[in-house]
Amino acid sequence: MTRQSTVVLLPGDGVGPEVVAEAKRVLELVAKVRPHKVNITFKEELIGGASIDAAGTALTDAALASCKAADAILLGAVGGPKWATGNPRPEQGLLALRKSLDLYANLRPCTFASDSLIAHSPLKESIVKGVDFMMIRELVGGVYFGDRKEATEEDGHAYDTLPYSRAEVERVTRLAAALALQHEPAWPIHSIDKANVLATSRLWRKTVNDVIEKEFPQLKVDHHLVDSAAMFLVKNPRSLNGVVLTENMFGDILSDEASVIPGSLGLLPSASLNGLPEKGKPCLGLYEPIHGSAPDIAGQGIANPVGTILSAAMLLRYSLDLEAEAVAVAERAGHAFRTRDLGGTKTTKEMGDKILEELEKELYGLNAAEGAPVVRPLALTRASGRRGMTISEKIIAHNAIGLQSPGNVKPGDMVCVSVDWTLASELTWKGMDKTYDQMGRPNVYRNDRFWLAIDHTVDPSINHLEKPKELIKASTDFAKEAKLIDFYGANYSILHTEFYRERAQPGQLIIGADSHSCSAGAVGAFAVGLGAADVVMPLVTGETWFKVPETVEIRFVNQPPFGIGGKDAILYVLQQLKRNTVAFERSVEYTGPGLKHLSCDARFALANMATEFGGIAGVCAADEVTAAYIAKRKNPQHKNSALYFKADEDAQYAETHVIDLSKVDSLVALYPNPDNCVPVDECAGTKLDGCFIGACTTAEEDLILAALVLEAGLKKGLVPALGGKRKVTPGSVPIVAKLRRLGLLKIYEQAGFEIGAPGCSYCIAVAADRAGEGEVWLSSQNRNFRNRMGKGAIGNLASAATVAASSFDMKIRNPRDLLDSIDRARYEEMLEMWIEKGKAVVYSEPSPIYYNEKTDGQDLPPPPPSFSATIKGRVQRFEDNIDTDAIIPAQFMPGTSDEDLGTHAFQFVKPEFRELVKQGFDIVVGGSGFGSGSSREEAPRALRGAGVKAVIAKSYAFIYARNQPNMSLLGITLDDESFYEHAQEGAEISIDVKERKIHCGGQVYPFGLSLMEERLLAGGGVTEMYKTYGKQLFRVATAPAEASSCGSEAKAASKANCGDDSELAW
Structure with a gap:
């Protein structure tokens, strides 16, 4: 049913009209693309200085009446030097609006719209990374509304009073608790007061405790004095992650202090509400950016509209009950251009144009998602009579269409399945495009579930040439045609890198047009690489077929030595079990108590090289480590759909092999076989012509550790030998940005490495980087097949740390002494191991779409006839x-x-x-x-x-x-x-x-x-x-x-x- 909504626009003063105009365009686009959800009528009124100039008052009765009749109000800014003295004052209109509408709670989120903005914070990255709290300020009580007396020349005496009632504190506490419970796990509440001095603060603290203990006992609440809270905001703002609840004046001061964290006032939104916003029961709200009227830049078209657009996102959430649309607006507002306040050059309108361009794709994605099969309820118990299943079998069964109860699948079954994601590179899309063209270029099944990255054939030095230019154009044209949300231009990310980091979730079934699509198994997905035409089919239909594979279990025990990660672990597996043997044509599942000692980045290498092992997929059992990893994502759509499966105790594995991680050491896979792995000391001293750190297998963790190995070598007096080639190619632009912020790119450069743009580089040797014939290389990539790095080149594989250690003398070298000299606490801080651990893992059971004999199969046409030849x-x-x-x-x-x-x-x-x-x-x-x-x-x-x-x-x-x-x-x-x-x-x-x-x-x-x-x-x-x-x-x-x-x-x-x-x- 379409919601009929009225939004009053109060552009106000200074830059207010400019930023409100862009936010209005956003709301108009939402109504245009989602007409079955909302129809918005806009009404514009004056407020502040503009109202004073026109009507002699900061808020007219007519404007107030319009606001009272509206569903939501969007405000720009009020005030300016023109009205700095005398009465009326522009701010009086805002205060009157808050009091008249009983907007008793002000909400100000404090987080980064994009991690790329962290560099603009005046605080250190190590302090502000991971900051995420909502400040809730009681807005219509306290000192701003208490009795007061102005000083006169005669008595020189003034006072203000700070009144609060229990009822006022109770209602804002309930709102804070309701918002805390919307998060999973529930956010803690940090209540701020001055209870050691003020009577109202003692009432505040007692009332907050009473409400939480009686009505919300599942929530954690703690109390801080306002002066210590002010210190935490600059010293350790993450300690306040959750809901920060405080009274009016303290909230005014602390929220303004918190606004410095993101580095620009133009980035932060706010909402002032008159009730508890609940699903299906929105409330009236006033929405505004926290910046002022900025009269110094008013009329120049350079104001940052992001704060106002994010305020519009809050408007959609709390007053129009449009959560998905609110998330879409917030997601796209964080990925636009930069205005002058952030070191950019774009105008206010150009920012708005870019956000609209990206938002349109998101909104069409919401439409597409609504046409997808209804999400089935979570099953927590095993169906009676169902056979024991592996993780892979459970994921296939959960996505199966037309199974008979109780939902059995077993190796060899041919099963039709729904597909959660498809992915492709520019190289494979070119082939897919031919198939797509032959099919008549139908609509894609879901424009929000196809990941397209330009990575294989591109490099900034050659992207102007005919072949890469043609491939870039083909992908770009299709992305526009299909309104793809997740399309990434040349050299933004290797296909698998950011997909694993930001999109794949446990329990999903993923199909990619690349053999290393199995990389997404790092987070517990069943991800398989298929041929280009094979991927076009689920791209268009949302379905494909599988012959259920057998599953081999690789069970890890014990803990690896420091510095031994996923790459050495998978090389050890290959050394022990060999390629195309126990894993051949099977799904590989990595399980066991030792898995908890391997990070998701380490698991990425295990999943990624399952294909070199011979498997069709590499699935790491999802656990608390997985949950903590995906909890860092900003978009709830890409972390809240996780399904955690674990193998049944009676699961029927084809084979189980136990790998003792404590026995794993640095290894080298000798050309031309990835399973011909020997301890690094056995080939130490082998002369090298090139050292390459990169390719999809080399995750952020590996790049950080390799840089620290190089740093340790430089501190020991090692210097890069003359001659040879050294190159590091991080997997994505976000990883490059982090390495730069940490100062690690400089270390790579000091050690003689060229910094490459994200891409496949030497690993496939079809872009700018190719090893010469007869050259001997040591690489952290995943394949050392003949001619892989270049015709006639000899490639050997190792971990990034081993490649780094070997790069000084251009001879293979054991990195152990350098690893042992690394400051482990500093390394862990760089890996952000302090990040919150995410929601508790709840394991579920498959819930397939069962066959309904009354409706299914009735309209299927006959299959093609048999043939003879x-x-x-x-x-x-x-x-x-x-x-x-x-x-x-x-x-x-x-x-x-x-x-x-x-x-x-x-x-x-x-x-x-x-x-x-x-x-x-x-x-x-x-x-x-x-x-x-x-x-x-x-x-x-x-x-x-x-x-x-x-x-x-x-x-x-x-x-x-x-x-x-x-x-x-x-x-x-x-x-x-x-x-x-x-x-x-x-x-x-x-x-x-x-x-x-x-x-x-x-x-x-x-x-x-x-x-x-x-x-x-x-x-x-x-x-x-x-x-x-x-x-x-x-x-x-x-x-x-x-x-x-x-x-x-x-x-x-x-x-x-x-x-x-x-x-x-x-």
């Missing part, structure tokens, strides 16, 4: 673990077509491949782990484009295995060793697809295809099937059939290859 050709033979970098090197992506990609297939590892295909050697036979590495759909597309008819292998990497049927390339899994004895280079092969039989060397080998693969191949791949079935694509593809060729004797011959029957009911 006989394929003949000769073999090109490949070894185990052929990765996608080998199939199609990144520098030849995205290509203009399949045929174009095909001209570069196996270009570096088998240059004769394409010519042999033309001669009829068009059936590829591989070993285990075919298609491992990057999640690029260009790999099967390149094979198709080159003329390959089919691929046969013992096993495939998970992402590549999906990409083959999605791209309509026949892929056969066959583990019969006798076949591989016959299928040597040049051997003749015949494949009878209908009968599921391969003829080779005079032998017949049966094989199987799952029902899903059969339908995708028969339908021409996902793009063609979308054209036929639209958003029902995956429900059709996963629908059971009475009979199919997968139910024939071939299935009996190879049940594992055909796949188990789905638990889906339609």
Whole structure:
């Protein structure tokens, strides 16, 4: 139902009219984009000096009547030198308004709209970082409204009285308590008084205690004298985080003192309310920025409108009951340009224009979210009869559509699932855009759930060149077309970095067009990298399919030595268990008592390199460490939807392996295998041509520690050797800003490092940074495959700390002595380990969308018919673990077509491949782990484009295995060793697809295809099937059939290859 609301505008004096005009535009946009929520009628009145000039009074009766009849009032500012003496005074209009409307509580939040503004605070970052409190000031009592006597020339005597009643204190205390309870966990209340001197303060303290003890016993309250509170505001303002409750005069003084914390008066809003704002019961309020009328800049168009726009956000929340819209306004107001007061050059209107541009996307995102499935209630108990599940299985089950009760999923099931997020880079979007175009460019499912970052091919030194320029434009154009909220321009963030830091939440199911999308598993999400076309589908439909994987448990015990983080831990796992073995095609879950000793940044490396381990996902069990990490986020939308799952005691893991973190030391993964890991001392002294600290694997924590290692080396007298290349590339602009504030970028520079712009850099070597042929590098990236850092370059992997220590002499070196000399307390302070720990973790159970036989499946069209074909050709033979970098090197992506990609297939590892295909050697036979590495759909597309008819292998990497049927390339899994004895280079092969039989060397080998693969191949791949079935694509593809060729004797011959029957009911 649309709320009909009236907002009175009181522009007032000085810059008031300028800033109110921008806030009005914000409210107008909210009403325009959200017409089903609110319709706003505006009425403008005079107040303050403007009213004195026009009517001889600071507030006319007519203006007061308009305010009383309104739902909310938005004020600019009152006062100025013109009315500094005599009566009436401009401020009298404001006081009269407060008293007449009984606006008894003034709310002033004190926080930073953006962390980038911390540098503008006059206080040290270590003091103000994390400040977040709401000051609530009783507004219509106390000394400002008590009896007073002015001094006369005759008696020279004046006095003011400070009256308060119990009722006045009780109602403002109840309001403070109500607001404290809106936070999770509930905020503490800090009551400020002068009870050691003033009788009213003693009444205040007793009344506050009585109300909290009797009515809100779950809240914590403490008391401070006003003079000590004033000291805390500049010495340790975080100690007041929560609700600061005080009387009128003290609140006036303390709130003005607190306004210095953000560094600009133009940033802070306020609200004055006449009641308890509750959901469904908004109250009348007066909203205004805390800055004055600023007559010195009035009329110049340079005033900062952010405080007034944030006041409009409070108006939406408390007086119009529009919480989601209020959050959207506050979120976008903190990410605009800078006006002169913050060192910028933008005008008031330019700031408003930018905020409106960004806010429009947020509001459309709210519309899209309302069209999404209704959030299911939290389930706290396990469904009766349900099998024991792993964390990964629970997340899949929770997102499943059409399960039969009690909601079982098990390895091998084909399940249609809803998707929480999709993500892509500019490199993968280019390929996705082709699929999107072929689909007719439909609307995206949710413009607020697609993360697009420009990171792979860009660098400020080359962004003007044709290729990066084209890719930047393609992503930028789509972002505008789809009104994407989370679009980040060139070199703002590596795809995974800020997504993990600011968006991913526990329990979410995330699909990315990049193999390291699994990084989001650091916070307990089930995140999987898929091919570009595979990601377009959930981008448009909100759904995709999964073959439920097996899960392997990596159980950590004990505590690692200081300085040993996630990178060394995952290298140790790879050393002990090897790549593409226990984790191959499985979800990897990191659990155990040792996990609590690994920060979320350390867990990021574990999740990120799950793909190098061979897994499809890396899920770190979410816990209190996770909760504390996401609690630091400002936007509640991206921290309050977390679902914490834990594995059942009877969960059926495929394997469990215990890793003792106390045994982990600094390791080096030797070229060209990430699992060929040796203790650093075994390769110490190896000469290096380059040292690289960066790539997505290297988190903020790693960059800080590496800088401190460098600092320790410099203090010991170590100096950077001449020659060689040293580069550090932080993962995002916010990380760069923090390193700069901490003074760590200077340390990197003193140690001879070039500071790169955020991006993939040497890790993929398709932008400006490429290692030379034959050069030996030590890098903190995640892959050391052949040609990964540049054609012919030799890359070795290590932690950022090890790379830093090795950079002095350009020889591999153990960092232990330097790590041991680091001041650990200082390091922990830099990591902000003092930040609040967040809400308590409540573990939940899956709550899937169950099948309803009365409504589900009734309108599904029939699936595509089966197909028959006989394929003949000769073999090109490949070894185990052929990765996608080998199939199609990144520098030849995205290509203009399949045929174009095909001209570069196996270009570096088998240059004769394409010519042999033309001669009829068009059936590829591989070993285990075919298609491992990057999640690029260009790999099967390149094979198709080159003329390959089919691929046969013992096993495939998970992402590549999906990409083959999605791209309509026949892929056969066959583990019969006798076949591989016959299928040597040049051997003749015949494949009878209908009968599921391969003829080779005079032998017949049966094989199987799952029902899903059969339908995708028969339908021409996902793009063609979308054209036929639209958003029902995956429900059709996963629908059971009475009979199919997968139910024939071939299935009996190879049940594992055909796949188990789905638990889906339609």
